[in-house]
Amino acid sequence: MTLPSPYHAPGFYDDALAKGRHRDIVGGRWEETPRIVLPLLTQHGLTGTDHLLDIGAGALRLGRHLAPQVAGYWATDLSRALMLKGWETELDDATRTKLPQDHLIEDTAFTYPHIPATITFALAFAVFTHLPADHLATALTNLRPRFPSLRRLIFTVFLAPEQHSGPHRQADGVVTHPDRFPWHMSERHVLTLARTAGFTATRHDHRLPRGQTLFTADPET
Numbered sequence: 001m002t003l004p005s006p007y008h009a010p011g012f013y014d015d016a017l018a019k020g021r022h023r024d025i026v027g028g029r030w031e032e033t034p035r036i037v038l039p040l041l042t043q044h045g046l047t048g049t050d051h052l053l054d055i056g057a058g059a060l061r062l063g064r065h066l067a068p069q070v071a072g073y074w075a076t077d078l079s080r081a082l083m084l085k086g087w088e089t090e091l092d093d094a095t096r097t098k099l100p101q102d103h104l105i106e107d108t109a110f111t112y113p114h115i116p117a118t119i120t121f122a123l124a125f126a127v128f129t130h131l132p133a134d135h136l137a138t139a140l141t142n143l144r145p146r147f148p149s150l151r152r153l154i155f156t157v158f159l160a161p162e163q164h165s166g167p168h169r170q171a172d173g174v175v176t177h178p179d180r181f182p183w184h185m186s187e188r189h190v191l192t193l194a195r196t197a198g199f200t201a202t203r204h205d206h207r208l209p210r211g212q213t214l215f216t217a218d219p220e221t
């Protein structure tokens with residue numbers, strides 16, 4: 001059976017973490033990614049009063065900056081060990097105090113277990129670039145009933161032209177696929193999945209690492 005992503009290979013996290021590679025697991029670019037992404041989150045409405053859910057937070061490449069900036073920060077990932085490694089090695093003392101370890105939740109199915117219903121904003125950066133479209137559909141579908149106060153989700157995907165059936169080269173050279181990692185989908189597919197889950201999604205043409213495309217998705221009223 002083909003795995004959805006390298007993350008799903010048995011022992012993947014244990015091996016990479018044992019080799020001290022928690023930054024590589026999330027794609028490196030440790031300083032560049034927050035430098036580009038954090039201003040975009042503010043531009044697209046994240047404020048200091050938000051209660052933020054960082055979906056697929058990894059080694060807290062963004063979380064280490066975000067946790068001190070918001071009223072509440074919670075994170076999920078396929079690997080809690082990866083988030084804990086980020087917590088132990090990448091956070092300063094003040095951020096560790098602000099971010100209790102029990103805010104880092106392992107979540108294999110986008111059901112957001114143990115996350116409080118008070119979440120107002122959600123982020124999934126460079127997560128659905130690594131997963132087939134049905135994962136995005138599940139993540140979106142489960143958000144609305146779990147978080148009635150959610151104002152906005154920001155997520156990224158790789159896009160390919162409509163009706164494109166094979167590999168596609170992204171702006172910075174990454175080759176993506178319709179049927180295997182790294183995954184792409186059409187804009188129309190993204191908008192349809194969002195609408196089905198009760199969101200209005202909008203594409204934003206920012207220049208992002210590896211040529212990902214950013215979407216905002218707002219709950220339909």
Ligand SMILES: C[S@@+](CC[C@H](N)C(=O)[O-])C[C@H]1O[C@@H](n2cnc3c(N)ncnc32)[C@H](O)[C@@H]1O
Pocket residue numbers: 005007025026027033055056057058059060061062076077078079082107108109110124125126127130131135
């Ligand atoms: C490229 S990393 C991005 C991490 C983080 N969002 C960032 O930008 O630094 C992708 C993350 O998605 C996580 N992931 C992969 N499949 C997942 C799933 N089914 N549910 C939750 N997280 C998942 C991986 O463990 C990894 O941390």
